[in-house]
Amino acid sequence: MKEQVSVTANRELKTFLNDTFSTMEKVLDEQKPELRQYEIGTVQFVGRDIARVSGLPDIRAEELVRFSGNYMGLVFNIDPQEIGVVLLDPSENIQVGTEVHRTSRVLDVPVAEALLGRVVDPMGRPLDGLGDINTVKRLPVERPAPAVMDRAPVTVPLQTGIKVIDALIPIGRGQRELILGDRQTGKTAIAVDTIINQKETGIISIYCAIGKKSADVAKVIAELRNYGVMGSCIVVVATGEDTPGLQFVSPYAATTMGEYFVEQGRDVLIIYDDLTSHARAYREVSLLLRRPPGREAFPGDIFYIHSRLLERSTHMRPELGGGSLTSLPITETEAQDMSSYIPTNLISITDGQIYLSPILFNKGILPAVDVGKSVSRVGGKTQLPAYRAVAGDLRLSYSQFEELESFSRFGTRLDESTRKVLERGWRVREILKQNQSMPLRVSEQIASLISVTGGSLDNVPTEKVREVEGCVLIAVKEQLSELCGRIEAGAKLEIADRENVLMKVKTVVAPYEVKEETNADY
Numbered sequence: 001m002k003e004q005v006s007v008t009a010n011r012e013l014k015t016f017l018n019d020t021f022s023t024m025e026k027v028l029d030e031q032k033p034e035l036r037q038y039e040i041g042t043v044q045f046v047g048r049d050i051a052r053v054s055g056l057p058d059i060r061a062e063e064l065v066r067f068s069g070n071y072m073g074l075v076f077n078i079d080p081q082e083i084g085v086v087l088l089d090p091s092e093n094i095q096v097g098t099e100v101h102r103t104s105r106v107l108d109v110p111v112a113e114a115l116l117g118r119v120v121d122p123m124g125r126p127l128d129g130l131g132d133i134n135t136v137k138r139l140p141v142e143r144p145a146p147a148v149m150d151r152a153p154v155t156v157p158l159q160t161g162i163k164v165i166d167a168l169i170p171i172g173r174g175q176r177e178l179i180l181g182d183r184q185t186g187k188t189a190i191a192v193d194t195i196i197n198q199k200e201t202g203i204i205s206i207y208c209a210i211g212k213k214s215a216d217v218a219k220v221i222a223e224l225r226n227y228g229v230m231g232s233c234i235v236v237v238a239t240g241e242d243t244p245g246l247q248f249v250s251p252y253a254a255t256t257m258g259e260y261f262v263e264q265g266r267d268v269l270i271i272y273d274d275l276t277s278h279a280r281a282y283r284e285v286s287l288l289l290r291r292p293p294g295r296e297a298f299p300g301d302i303f304y305i306h307s308r309l310l311e312r313s314t315h316m317r318p319e320l321g322g323g324s325l326t327s328l329p330i331t332e333t334e335a336q337d338m339s340s341y342i343p344t345n346l347i348s349i350t351d352g353q354i355y356l357s358p359i360l361f362n363k364g365i366l367p368a369v370d371v372g373k374s375v376s377r378v379g380g381k382t383q384l385p386a387y388r389a390v391a392g393d394l395r396l397s398y399s400q401f402e403e404l405e406s407f408s409r410f411g412t413r414l415d416e417s418t419r420k421v422l423e424r425g426w427r428v429r430e431i432l433k434q435n436q437s438m439p440l441r442v443s444e445q446i447a448s449l450i451s452v453t454g455g456s457l458d459n460v461p462t463e464k465v466r467e468v469e470g471c472v473l474i475a476v477k478e479q480l481s482e483l484c485g486r487i488e489a490g491a492k493l494e495i496a497d498r499e500n501v502l503m504k505v506k507t508v509v510a511p512y513e514v515k516e517e518t519n520a521d522y
Contacts, residue, residue, distance in 0.1 A: 041100040043067070044082060049243040050288045051085045053100045059083055062142065064103045067094050072123070074107055074245055077289050084289040086245035088123065106142065109253045110135040111260035116204070119221060119235040122250040127237060139260060141252045145311035152317045154351075157382045158269065158326050161197030161439020162190065164369045164432040167391040167449060168398070169354055172382030173203075173267050174315025174324040178346050180331045180338065181356030185368050187330045189436050190354065191271040192220055194328065196227045197439035198269060204261050205229070206270040208236045208254035211247050211277030223437065234258075240277075244288075247281035255312050258325050262314075265321030270313075274330035275306060279342050296341050303345050310349050338373070352376035366433060372399045384442060386493040390449045394428070401425030420458075427457045430465035440473075443484035446493070447476040447501055454498070456505040459513040471508045479504060 041055035051073060053065070063075045065085060071094060077084030087094070088107075109124040112135035119128040122141075126133055154172035171177050179187050195205040207224070209217045217237055224230045234257055238250035251272050258268040272278070279302055286299040294300045306329075313327040331346050336358065338347070347353055352375045361368035380388055404421060408414060414422070431452045434440070440448075451457055451472050452465075460468055477484060483497055 039102045041065075041083075041102075043094060043096055043098040043100060046091055046094050046096060047288055049087050049091055049245060050285065051087060051091070051094060051100075052082045053085055054082045056083060056100065056102060059102060062106055064105055064107050066101045066103055068099045069093055073100075074249070076285065077291075086248070086285050086289070087243050088245050088249070090243065106140050107249060107253075108138040108140045109256055111137050111139050111257055115234050115257060117231045117233065119237060121242075122236060122238050122246055122253040124253070137260075139256050141249055141256055143256060143259065143312070145308065146314050146316065150314075150317055150320055152315045152322070153381075154315050154324075154378050155381055156315075156324070157384060158194075158203070158267075159197055159201075159442060160190070160194040161441075162193060162367060163434055163440060163445045163448060164367060164371065165190070165354065166383075166442070166445060167387055167432075168371055168395045169352065169369070169374045169376045170378070170380065170383045170387070171326065171328075171376060172315075172378045173326050174313065175352070175376075175378050175382070176310050176313045176327045176329065176350040177376065178329055178331060178350040178353040179356070180333055180343055180346070180353055181368070182333055182336060182358045185356040185358050185361045186366065186436075187332075187356055188216075188220065188273055190356075190367055191273060191328055191330060192223055193437060193439050195224065195233065195269065195271070196229055196437060198232070199227070199229045201267075203232070203267045203269050204258070205233045206236065206254050206258050206268065207233060208251050208270065208272050210238055210250050210272065210274060211240045211281060212237075212273065214239050214241065227437065244281040244284045247278065248285060251275070251278060251309055255309065255325070255327075259312065262316065262323035262325050263321060265316075265323045267324045267326070269326045269328070272309075272327065272329040274332055275346060276330075276332040276342055279306070298341060302342070303349075306346060307349050310346075351378055365429065366436070371395060372402060384487070384490050386442070386446045386487045386491070389493040389498070390446055390453060394449070394453060398425065398428055398432075401428070423458065424452075424455075426462050427460070427465050428452050430462060431457075431469060433466065441484075441488065443487045444473050444477070446487055447472055447505075450498060450501045451505040451509075454502050454505070456502055456509050460509055461512070461514060464512050468509055468512050472505050475504050475508050476501060 039056050039058060041053045043051050044054050045052040059075055061075060061078055065073045065075060067073060071089040073085040073087050075083055076086050110133055114133050114135050118126060118133060120126055154174045156173045158171045158173045159166055160171060179190055181187055198205055207220060217239060221235055224233055236250055236254040238247040254270060258270050261268050279298060282305055283298050287293060291299050310327060313325045315324040316322055329346060331343050333343055355370045355373040356368045357370040360370060401421060408422060431448050448469055457465055480500060
């Protein structure tokens with residue numbers, strides 16, 4: 001009996017010891033330090049905003065690397081003996097011999113609702129002093145453009161609030177419309193006015209400043225805040241004081257932030273201000289890394305870097321959310337030369353262009369949009385029906401008027417029909433003028449266009465047209481509110497509706513009319 005109890009006790013003790021030792025071994029295995037292999041390179045050369053590094057044999061193109069001191073760089077060149085790195089942070093504290101660590105990831109940025117209302121750099125770091133941005137999700141800066149079969153036609157308008165654009169050069173959601181012109185002709189003003197006009201539309205706006213002065217960017221941010229639209233905006237800033245590498249990645253980073261909202265089925269407007277500075281930053285980086293120069297010293301893939309950026313603008317199919325990304329890239333011309341290298345590249349990539357003429361700007365015709373040289377390749381497909389009824393042939397007739405005006409300067413006597421065409425054209429020009437930061441609703445634009453195309457302003461002195469227009473807009477808004485609501489909802493403009501507007505216009509215009517035109521503009 002005693003022997004049987006002893007055997008049972010020994011068996012239980014043995015089982016207990018085995019369980020104890022196996023548990024201890026498991027705990028020790030979990031606490032055993034894991035051996036990881038790191039690749040550490042060394043800086044062999046430091047130039048202006050670039051570095052050459054050796055000792056990273058498995059590095060990949062466009063991989064993010066970290067220098068000692070937590071300075072970041074982006075791999076651009078991979079040569080047999082060394083790699084070329086574009087610095088994303090200032091290079092003053094990076095020296096020859098500094099260690100370089102792989103991150104095994106490409107450059108990415110945070111994406112979330114928390115970005116709305118914030119000012120960030122292209123790496124997602126806040127610049128507005130409002131604290132950290134609380135977000136978990138990050139997306140790569142470089143992403144493939146949506147497939148052709150995933151895209152839907154561009155049919156919904158994106159209203160800029162600017163009469164000459166919405167009536168004559170319409171823009172649709174998902175379109176790419178280039179804004180170009182010489183320096184100081186109002187390119188940024190048109191872009192900012194378009195953002196301001198989205199205040200009640202639910203469209204998210206992204207303003208990407210590339211190589212701009214800090215003071216100019218601060219003015220734009222202040223204007224967005226003054227008009228109460230900053231809450232639905234993201235401002236991505238890479239000023240001229242930042243490294244060329246940071247300026248180069250900024251539009252791609254801004255586009256990735258916008259694509260996060262597009263994937264949720266929302267509409268996004270993005271402004272690239274401007275892609276001329278972007279091309280110059282890429283040219284600087286490429287020449288520093290000894291890439292062979294091509295035309296005007298730009299590298300051969302300068303077309304590709306812009307095309308892969310703008311191809312990401314799209315209108316998605318309904319089953320994929322139906323979101324849209326509309327881009328308004330800005331580029332600068334020199335001496336009105338639209339045929340220079342970068343502008344022609346961008347014109348061929350985009351779906352149309354809005355050209356701002358310095359000649360019109362100097363004459364005080366603002367916005368200085370040259371209707372003859374501007375075009376929207378999507379065209380009237382995106383316009384509301386009311387525009388088609390009012391501005392159908394306005395673009396052609398206005399362009400003809402500008403040609404006739406230039407020829408009329410060489411003659412002293414004009415026949416009656418030519419004089420009437422010029423009289424009407426001058427009044428159309430006055431109606432198309434618009435003050436900055438004062439976008440108009442669709443119904444207000446339609447009322448202005450009806451008043452001038454219907455002949456109601458033919459007997460009003462040219463210098464009084466803007467004053468009369470203000471009175472007309474007030475009268476139509478107060479007395480035809482039901483019609484204004486239908487126009488903005490996309491209803492067709494009937495003949496009776498047009499007559500109602502003209503009747504209201506005539507009552508407003510009557511005190512300003514003169515039977516014989518005393519204004520000898522011609």
